[in-house]
Amino acid sequence: MIYKNVLLTGAAGLLGTVLRRRLAPQVAKLRSTDIADMADPAANEELVKADLGDLSAAQKLVDGMDAIVHFGGLSKETDFGSICRVNIAGFQSLYEAAHLAGVKRIVFASSVHAIGFYDQTEVIDAHAPTRPDSNYGIAKVFGEGLAQLYWDKFGLETVSIRIGSCEAKPSNRRHLLSWLSFDDMCQIVERSLTVPRVKHTIIYGASRNSATFWDNRYAAHIGYRPQDSADDYRNEILAADPLPDREDVVNRFQGGIFTRWNMLPQSTEEPTG
Template sequence: MLYDRILLTGAAGLLGTELRKRLAPKVKFLRSTDIAAMSDAAPNEELVTADLGDLAAAEALVKDIDAIVHFGGLSKDADFASICRVNIVGFQSLYEAARLAGVKRVVFSSSVHAIGFYDQMQIIGTDVPARPDSNYGVAKAFGENLAQLYWDKHGLETVSVRIGSCEPKPSTRRHLLTWLSFEDMWQLVERSLSVPRVGHTIIYGASNNSATFWDNRLASHIGYRPKDSADAWQAEIHTADPHPGREDIVNRLQGGIFAK
């Protein structure tokens, strides 16, 4: 990777926990932060409990940092006031602190929910207009736009990863198209921190599933080559759900239940 000193936000969450153990061996220094307490720091890891909504706290977190892997914030939909405070105001605080500190790059965990109102029959590229399916999706669309602003105006690079369904294994028919394994998630982060130039790149975060509604050709320069696939669970999922409701939003829209 190009960067030696990394800040990981959301480090106590499901995906953050997976990234902590993979990032620490790859960098000289890892600062892991979350609003929740953590334990078992690696020898080169600093654990910090902090609220990103506080600009002063964000400025302290980014001190002497080269790049940020931003997986912090609320991970599910909520009322707009809560989403705004954490996923919008907190996000802006982090970017402004990063700009002031001279951080070079951010890997941002965006989401399928930024484009969740596209139909599952549509194959979409990374350049389509946002169609958020929830308050959570609105915040992710805001994050992508803020990342674009900070690249255009300040030269702060970002890879916005529109994560699909990142969990140990797929469990629904929709996941057969959106599933992202932990190893492929890590590959996306590692590649995003290794490519010499990214500007602001949007990329879909999905494994090598045979069925998909996402086209990543405009992000080919990242060099992401997913190795896992939801196909191994196809028979199991079809058996559990043999007669899906074709008009059910979960089976009709890319964002699934968030669009309800």
């Protein structure tokens, strides 16, 4: 990696916990933060409990950091007021603090839900217009827009990872196209902190599944080479769901359950699923 001091947000979450273990051995200093409690820091890891929505707190968090891996914020669909306060206003605070502190690069956990209303029969690339499927998805679209602004205006680089369904193993038919393994997720983050020049790059986060919704041609410079595949679970998944309802939006759109109209107060699916 080309960055010595890295801030990891959302470090108490499922994916953040995985990233803590992978990033710590590769950097000089890892500062892990979350609004929730964390434990068992690595020798070179600093644990900081903080609210990113507080600009002064964000400024303290980014002080001395070269890069940020941002996996923080509300991780499920909920009311727009909560999403706006945490995932939109909080994210803007982080970017402004990073800019003022001279941070060089941010790796942003965007999501399939920024483009969730594309049909599952379509294959899209990073130049396709956004089609958010939820309040959560709207916040991811905002985040990608903010990343573009801070690159164009201030030269702060970002890799926005439109994470598919990042779970220990795929569990439904849609995941056969959208699954991202933990190891492949970590590889994207590591590559995003290694490539010398990224500007603002949008990359789709999926493993080496034989079927896919996404074309990563515009992120080829990241050098991501997925190693895992949902195909290993295909027979098990198809046997569990032999006759899917093709009229159900979960089986029609790339955003899956997030495209349902009434899913508040929160989804039972993982945020990136």
